[in-house]
Amino acid sequence: MTDVIQQTAEEMALEVRRLSGQLLAAGRKDLLLRAIGAPLLEELRIEAARAKLSRLLITKDYRFVLVDYGKEVELQPVHKAVYLLFLAHPEGIEFKRLGDYRDELTRYYMATAKLLDKEKIVEGVDHLVNPLDNAINEKCSRIKKVFFDMMDPYVASYYIISGHTQKHFAGSAKIWYERLKIIKLPRELVIREDKQSFI
Secondary structure: OHHHHHHHHHHHHHHHHHHHHHHHHOOOHHHHHHHHOHHHHHHHHHHHHHHOOOOEEEOOOOOEEEHHHOEEEOOOHHHHHHHHHHHOOOOOEEHHHHHHHHHHHHHHHHHHOOOOOHHHHHHHHHHHHOOOOOHHHHHHHHHHHHHHHHOOHHHHOOOOEEEEEEEEEEOOOEEEEEEEEEEOOOHHHEEEOOOOOOO
């Protein structure tokens, strides 16, 4: 039964390809877009980007390498520390709750900035976890720029720290939202040379 369904799906895909080719040849991209629909087109672009994702290698000396692209991601130690924190929490973190992750963020920063004295690291972390300071937004913007400079926006969207709003229901009438920041990169694509794993 599965083979029949798979074969039918393959045949349908060939039919869609044939019909879309005819519409393109007739110069009717407008009809093709209307038939596919903008939301589905966006989903297809995201799916195409997913197929082009590279593994991210984090070396023992905290170099970030996009293995399949043969490129190193050039980030300062503080940016690497922030990135490592969000990689370690695929469920996401709210910026306003960063203080709950102070110790973990400090450990990452100390690991990535071995030449910086501990006082400077603690001071930097204080800025990052302070909800009234803009430091975390600045660091995330810098990380975003580095990835956007290296790849197209759809692929980059998997590597950057981006927003994700989660809706919660408490009782029957009360609704509240968690404004989480996440890295969408599937964790099986993250390779750590040290003993830590993000899977």
